[in-house]
Amino acid sequence: MSQYGVILFFTTSSAIQSEKMLLKESFAVKLIPVPRELSSDCGIALRFDWDDMERVTLVLVEAKVETDSVHRLP
Amino acid sequence: MIYMDNAATSWPKPPEVLRAMTEVLERAGGNPGRSGHRLSIEAARVIYDVREEVAQFFHAADPLRVVFTANVTHALNTALLGFLDSGDHVVVSSMEHNAVMRPLRYLEQQGVFLSIVPCAPDGSISLQDVAEAMTVKTRLVVIVHASNVIGTILPVAEIAAIAHSAGALILVDAAQTAGAIPIDVQAMGIDLLAFTGHKALQGPPGIGGLVIGAGVDVARLHPLMRGGTGSQSELEVQPEYMPDKYESGTPNIVGIAGLGAGIRWLKHRGVDAIRDHEKMLTNALIDGLSVIPGVKLYGIGDSGRSMPVVSIAVSGKRVSEVGQRLDDEFDILCRVGLHCAPSAHKTIGTFPEGTVRFAPGALTTLDEVQQTIKAVERITRS
Ligand SMILES: Cc1ncc(COP(=O)(O)O)c(C=O)c1O
Numbered sequence: 001m002s003q004y005g006v007i008l009f010f011t012t013s014s015a016i017q018s019e020k021m022l023l024k025e026s027f028a029v030k031l032i033p034v035p036r037e038l039s040s041d042c043g044i045a046l047r048f049d050w051d052d053m054e055r056v057t058l059v060l061v062e063a064k065v066e067t068d069s070v071h072r073l074p
Numbered sequence: 075m076i077y078m079d080n081a082a083t084s085w086p087k088p089p090e091v092l093r094a095m096t097e098v099l100e101r102a103g104g105n106p107g108r109s110g111h112r113l114s115i116e117a118a119r120v121i122y123d124v125r126e127e128v129a130q131f132f133h134a135a136d137p138l139r140v141v142f143t144a145n146v147t148h149a150l151n152t153a154l155l156g157f158l159d160s161g162d163h164v165v166v167s168s169m170e171h172n173a174v175m176r177p178l179r180y181l182e183q184q185g186v187f188l189s190i191v192p193c194a195p196d197g198s199i200s201l202q203d204v205a206e207a208m209t210v211k212t213r214l215v216v217i218v219h220a221s222n223v224i225g226t227i228l229p230v231a232e233i234a235a236i237a238h239s240a241g242a243l244i245l246v247d248a249a250q251t252a253g254a255i256p257i258d259v260q261a262m263g264i265d266l267l268a269f270t271g272h273k274a275l276q277g278p279p280g281i282g283g284l285v286i287g288a289g290v291d292v293a294r295l296h297p298l299m300r301g302g303t304g305s306q307s308e309l310e311v312q313p314e315y316m317p318d319k320y321e322s323g324t325p326n327i328v329g330i331a332g333l334g335a336g337i338r339w340l341k342h343r344g345v346d347a348i349r350d351h352e353k354m355l356t357n358a359l360i361d362g363l364s365v366i367p368g369v370k371l372y373g374i375g376d377s378g379r380s381m382p383v384v385s386i387a388v389s390g391k392r393v394s395e396v397g398q399r400l401d402d403e404f405d406i407l408c409r410v411g412l413h414c415a416p417s418a419h420k421t422i423g424t425f426p427e428g429t430v431r432f433a434p435g436a437l438t439t440l441d442e443v444q445q446t447i448k449a450v451e452r453i454t455r456s
Contacts, residue, residue, distance in 0.1 A: 010315040011305045012107030013138050016115075016122035033110025043304045044110045044118070066315070 001072055005050045006032070007060070008039055008068040015044050018065050025059060027052055038071055047073075076442045078408040080435030081222050081250060081383045083272045083279060087336070091276055094335035095328050105324055107304035117327050124334035125317070131337050132267060132285055133258040139286040141320040142330060146249045146270035147173040148298075149284035152320060153245050153266045154178060154216070156296040160185030163211035165242075167199055167228065168192045168421045169221045172414045174247055178216070187211065193421050196374045197226025204233055208240040215244045219251040223418040223429065224373035225356075225383030227251070234263035243290060249273060250381050253340055255349055265289050271329060274436070276336030281329030284320070292316065299323065348436045353377040355434040355443050359384045362447030368454045372422050372429060385422075385429035388454055396430045396453055404449035408432050 009015045015031060022029045027048060034045045048056050050072055060067055077085050102120050104113030122137070129137040143149040154177040158164065166178060168190050182188050189207040193199045204215070215237040220227045230246055237244040243265040248257060252267075253274030259267050267285040271277030286292065293314070300312040301322030313319060340348065356377035363386055364371050372385040388396050397410035411428040412419050419425040434443060 009305075010313065011138070011303070011318045012118050013122055013125065013317060014315075015107075016118050017137070019119075020122070031110075031115045039308070041305065041307050043107050043307070044115055 001050075001074065003050055004047050004073045005053055005070060006035065006038065006073060007046045007048070007056075007070050008034060008041070009043070009045070010066055010068050012043050014065055014067070015046055018046050018060055018067075021059060021063055021065070022046070022048070022056060027056055027059075029056070035073070037074075038069075076404075076406045076445060077438070078406055078432045078434060078442075078446055080273065080438070081381070081431065081433035082409050084274060084276055084435050086437060087278065087332075088276055088339045090339050091278065091332045091335045095278065095332045098327055098331035102327070105304075106327060108302075108324075120334070121325060121327060121330050124330045124337075127334050127337045128283060128285070131341070132252075132269075133260050134267075134285045135260065135288060136316075138316040139288075141284045141286065141317045142325055143282045143284055143320075144280055144326070145272070145282040146247060146268045147282075149268035149270075149282050150174055150245070150247060151177050152284055152298045153268060153295070154181060154214075155298060157214060157243075157294065158186050161187075161211065162213040163187040163189065163209050164214050164216060165189050165191060165204065165207045165212055165237075166216045167218060169197055169199075169223075169226070169228070169418045170216070170218050170415065171222055171247060171249065171418070172416070173249070174216055174218065175417055190417070195372075195422050197221045197224045197380075197418075197422065198374060199228055199233075201229065201232055201236065205236050208236065208242065212237075212240055212242045215242055216247070217244065218247045218249075219257075220381045220383075221415070221418055222250050222383065223413050223415050223431065224385050224422060225250070225380035226374045227255070227379055227381065230264065231262040234265075238263060250383065253336070253345070254352065254381060256345055259285055259287060271333040271336065275333060276339055276436070277333035278329050281326050281333045286316075292319065297322070343436070352382040352434060352436065355438055355440060356380070356382045356384065358440060358443045359432055359434065359447065362444065363450060366447075366451050366454055369450060372424065382434050384432045385424075386432075386450070387424065387427070387429055388450070391453070393428050393430050396450075399453050400430075400446075400449055404445070404452075406446055406449055
């Protein structure tokens with residue numbers, strides 16, 4: 001398993017919003033094209049360090065950002 | 075040249091707006107949210123940042139409920155056609171622009187009922203008349219924040235309270251006010267705020283928006299258009315998520331960047347400072363024009379209760395002649411006629427001739443206003 005996880009969103013706006021929030025909190029995140037094995041979507045996903053999984057999801061839940069799903073990259 | 079037509083569109087634009095528009099194409103030219111590469115993501119970031127700017131500027135709680143449209147006409151159509159069903163009742167003022175009246179007259183043919191609350195000839199509205207127009211079937215009150223013909227500001231917060239106590243929502247056409255006077259959608263109780271970017275917000279034409287409040291159930295607000303959003307591409311049905319539900323098709327990123335720069339310019343200058351400047355210009359216009367024999371002034375005559383929009387008629391002269399002479403002989407640009415608002419002109423008593431409208435803006439000087447007054451005086455004498 002890789003060190004990264006990804007979060008998928010329903011809209012690009014939520015992905016950008018999350019990136020902005022998480023960068024402000026100094027998380028190492030990066031927007032990437034949605035991995036094809038996870039979704040047929042043409043949009044973007046947020047990659048993060050799997051070690052931060054709980055803290056990252058907590059930030060997004062507290063900010064009421066809607067997320068689709070969270071995955072660990074293979 | 076003296077530009078006195080800022081109610082139609084503001085000009086000149088701040089240089090920062092022009093710069094932001096070229097810069098976004100150079101730096102962030104991808105298709106936002108569609109492709110996932112660096113330029114695409116950068117484009118999506120630019121758009122999100124302006125969404126946040128707009129939300130903050132109008133004190134809206136959720137940036138994802140800021141929907142970008144082509145202009146206020148598009149935003150108003152989205153709200154009216156998306157929200158109203160046959161059998162619904164709508165209350166509207168008699169000062170509305172055709173951007174409101176034409177969709178409503180169309181909806182009337184589809185079975186929507188309209189009540190038009192008559193305003194006074196100075197453009198003011200009686201709150202009691204609004205309250206009396208409400209019925210159990212009223213779902214929406216539509217109100218122009220300020221008239222584009224005579225500038226009169228309507229008491230939106232009070233009208234919102236009347237709408238809410240009757241169980242209806244309020245849609246505000248802020249074409250003339252957004253960027254020119256402070257708007258707080260939460261404090262004022264505005265459920266749906268429609269704005270255009272190319273007037274006092276200092277942006278380019280082709281960008282506007284609809285700010286959707288928490289009290290609006292978006293499940294009951296159908297989109298005007300459906301199509302690609304870059305999200306949920308596996309589905310052939312329109313996504314319900316905000317703001318994608320209402321934003322099909324590649325957005326106007328150049329316009330959005332220009333709008334963002336316009337808002338930042340306004341914040342830097344201060345909306346209150348610009349408002350004070352425009353009030354000073356309006357007072358000078360009113361004072362100067364009202365003493366010219368043969369000139370009739372329309373409106374409330376009080377710069378504190380109106381926008382910088384001053385309409386006149388010159389006795390014995392067609393408005394078109396006055397407009398053309400101002401342009402040809404004095405290099406002064408204004409707008410004459412009905413200003414896309416026949417209902418407003420009927421209310422103030424100037425239908426079908428219309429008026430000569432002067433609209434100074436944030437960058438207009440007192441000297442330009444004084445030259446305009448002198449030019450009108452010369453025209454009345456010959
Ligand atoms: C009150 C009002 N509503 C609507 C509009 C239409 O604006 P736009 O052409 O940007 O959609 C205007 C300006 O033309 C206006 O002044």
